[in-house]
Amino acid sequence: MKARAQDWSxxxxxxxxxxxxxxxxxxxHVYHRHSHDSYSFGVTEDGAQSFSCRGAAHTSAAGMIMAFNPDEPHDGHSTTDLGFTYRMVHIGPSLVEGALADLAGGRAGLPLFAAPVVADPVLAGALRRLHTALLDDRASALRRDELLADTLAALVRRAATTAPRLIAAGADDQVATLVRDRLHAAFLDDVTADDLAEAAGRSRFAVYRAFHAKYGMAPSDYQRQLRLREARRLIAGGLPxxxxxxxxGFSDQSHLTRWFTRVYGLTPGAYQLSSTLA
Structure with missing residues (x-):
């Protein structure tokens, strides 16, 4: 008989x-009834968690989203004796309001999430990506900010009952160009969203929206692309x-290999060999 996994966090x-x-x-583990001073969004990865909230009982099974407003009491425990695995992100109201104001092009106010459990694979994927980046030591601050903006926008559009109106992403050529120039000038630097905002004279989220609208990718993806091009040049020039x-600008060879293969369809070693044989 397979032993049950122990509690961990x-x-x-x-x-x-x-x-x-x-x-x-x-x-x-059984959560005593409590609340947070933040918005709390979770995704159940395995098993199921049962909890009470707003005077009713709820269950979040694998793939489902949990959404708690600030100061909203809830408890929690495993639905079965096999346990449950989940990811939770806590975001302060001031951070939510600031991010949504940027996305809305002005003061937006705070959203309200009326359903504590939401079945939405798109939101589940967005939360997993954000959560994974937050716990990944190799994820840049820029990438974390971009995923936070994406996730908050998706949560408001797809799950909020009372939500600020978010404007459509419109291209701001000047902002996007300034950010692109900043990335080209220092693509090896550990650039943050605040650095790009300062270079463009706009907010972090406005910068992300404008750049993505013009170039079709996030600034962090664009920066990685520049680093990959530099790696190709160096490898072709004979550098180990x-x-x-x-x-x-990669943390190590395995980090480069993973992205090089994903983008170019061959390993750096294969590219090096082709350069040698050419």
Whole structure:
């Protein structure tokens, strides 16, 4: 008979703003009734969690979303004796309001989520991507900010009952060009969303919206593309792959190999060999 997995959890907290994330598996643990001063959004990965909220009982099974407004009491426990695994992101109201104001092009107010459980694969995917980046030491601050903007916009559009109106993303050529120039000038730097906002004279979320509208990708993806091009140039010039990876801004050779293969369809080693034989 297979033994049950033990309870475990890991936690991440941003040092400079109200943003936290938890990844946990609970079999025995039972949450006492409590609330948070933040918005709390979770996705159940495995098993099912049962909880009471707003005077009713709810169950979040694998793939479902949990959405709690600030100061909303709830409890929680495993639905079965096999336990449940889930990812939770806590986002402060000030951060939510600021992000949505940028997306709406002005003061937007705060959303209200009336359904504590939402079945939406798109939202589940967005939350997983954001949560994974928050707990990944190799994820850049820029990438985390971009995923936060995407996830908040998706949550408001798809799950909020009372929601600010978000304007359509319109191209702002000047902002996008300034950001592109900043990335080209220092693509090896650990550029943050605040750096790009300062360069463009706009907010972080306005920068992301304008750049994505014009160039079809997030600034972090564009920066990675520039680093991959530099790695190709260095490898073709005879630099060992491990040295090229570091020189091009990747954390190590495996990091370069993963992205090089994903983008170009061959490994850096195969590219190096083709350069040698050419």
């Amino acid at each position: 890991s936690y991440w907290r941003a040092p400079d703003r109200p943003l936290e994330a938890m990844h946990a598996h609970f079999v025995e 792959i491990s040295h090229a990876a570091i020189a091009a």
